[in-house]
Amino acid sequence: MIRALFAAALAVTFALPARAEVEIQEVTTPGGLTAWLVEEHSIPFTALEIWFRGGTSLDRPGKRGAINLMTATLEEGAGDLDALAFTRAKESLAASFSYDVGDDTLTVSAKFLTENRDQAVDLLRDSLINPRFDQDALDRVRGQVVSIIRSDAKNPNDIASNAFNNMAFGDHPYGSDANGTVESVTALTRDDILQAHQDTLTRDRIYIGAVGDITPEELSTLLDNLLGDLPETGPALPEAVEPALTGGVTVIPFDTPQSVALFGHAGVERDSEDFFPAYLLNTILGGGGFESRLMTEVREKRGLTYGTYSFIVDKDHADLWMGQVQSANNRVAEAIEVIQDIWADVSENGVTEEELEAAKKYMTGAYPLRFDGNGPIANIITGMQIEDMPLDYPATRNDKVNAVTLEQVNDVAKRYLRPEDLRFVVVGQPEGLTSTN
Known part of the structure; x- marks a missing residue:
């Protein structure tokens, strides 16, 4: 019944009239976080976006692919729940979490029903604050990443993209594949993944947007509970780089x-x-x-x-x-x-x-x-x-x-x-x- 309600909420939400004028409220939490909120109480459902500036550009020297692998493993178990138990818990709540990372940003997207908000946020919190990074999960996801790297090496579009980026940016993080190489990813240890997590998910570079059935007061409490225990600061961002391209x-x-x-x-x-x-x-x-x-x-x-x-x-x-x-x-x-x-x-x-x-x-x-x-x-x-x-x-x-x-x-x-x-x-x-x- 919960899953059916969530599916119906999505269907109705995405059928709302197109609009470019939205009423955005700025919310500042007691813990010092800032978020933008669009209240929409017609459907008991909230969408939450949490973005961390930095992304794969924060990979440490010799550890290319660590942040990508870490991000892909965030949902492979958290707190007391292993990968399978975490998935089952999320599905039982009809919640949706996704984690992605690019050159400059790590993004977390969550959707949950109002009736399950507290449980869904607790589960999401564990994935961000207390990810397990179990060795078997890391090895399984590592195998998937290596497979992607090998497949990309045979794809003309990926070959062109990687070559272009390398010509444009050289040794800058933009100049290499964020997935890493087969060698660099194979060599990553669990300690490297823990360090990548510590470097990337930090409070000083958080951007938050929320839309749905939630008030500013409720969002403020939710965010401090969800993100309050993250590290305060991370490493410096890369320097600006001028593309080194010639005709x-x-x-x-x-x-x-x-x-x-x-x-x-x-x-x-x-x-x-x-x-x-x-x-x-x-x-x-x-x-x-x-x-x-x-x-x-x-x-x-x-x-x-x-x-x-x-x-x-x-x-x-x-x-x-x-x-x-x-x-x-x-x-x-x-x-x-x-x-x-x-x-x-x-x-x-x-x-x-x-x-x-x-x-x-x-x-x-x-x-x-x-x-x-x-x-x-x-x-x-x-x-x-x-x-x-x-x-x-x-x-x-x-x-x-x-x-x-x-x-x-x-x-x-x-x-x-x-x-x-x-x-x-x-x-x-x-x-x-x-x-x-």
Whole structure:
């Protein structure tokens, strides 16, 4: 019955009307934690997001993959419960916990019914404060991670991504696979995992968002109980790094009928006044689906690919403007040439007022659709905090988009799109392409 109620709550919650204007309250707990809350009492269900800044970039020297392995093992038993007992306890409460980690952030997502809130939070607390890290669980998850690493080594997309990141960032944590290598992961000990846990889940870098059937007072008590015993501080974050990319092509031979190409150069900071013009520019260039310049010229007019895209990558310590394309080995050289020409043309000549208005319509129309349930809203408001956005951002964001002028967009195109710095990493057997520089 509890599971059925939880499923019904999810169904109703995700059917709520799309909305971009939400009433966010800032909650400060007696223990000094700060959270953002959107109260929604129509359904007895709460979504909670807890993010820790740092992520896999905090791996210690020689311990690459430790934080990834630690994160994957958090739900493999906690407190008095081994992995199986923990799973059964979570299911009996119809609660949902998930743990993930990226270059800059470790995220914990939880959903629970109001009637089971206290028990669910106690269980979640054990997974964060008292994870068991039993050796058999560590070895089982380690085996899964090693399998992923070996599989990625045969995947052209992962090969391209790892090679590109290494070229861009070298010895910086961004320059290596967060999963680690087979050798580094195999060598990790339980003590390494305990250290990774101590380094990563710390109170000084917590960002919290909650949406649902909970009051500010209830949330305050919940958070101090849930997170109050975490370590106060962790190690220093990595230094900022400038992508060390130069223009040209890097070919990585791989036996496949289609070549995969990843390309990019340095990008734009999220807190820059140029970000919204850049975001609109990218929508026109390659981020707006079938209407983008890249898709029109590379796919529609020439049939060189099923899809090609560009995207802005905003990391905590570096920024990139990137894209990707996949094409037959005998056509990928032409696809790359067309992409280079488009990049140069937009940089030099900019875009049109018609393209800008279409991009604004696309961006402003799509934004409210993200607010389609407690979980997505909790995710959004937590991301807003980590990006240092104001409480009223959801209500003002589209106004900021609409205020961007054609002059601003074309100025950003000239300053940020640098075709001479565009580096292509091509994995496959491309005809007519050789590595340069």
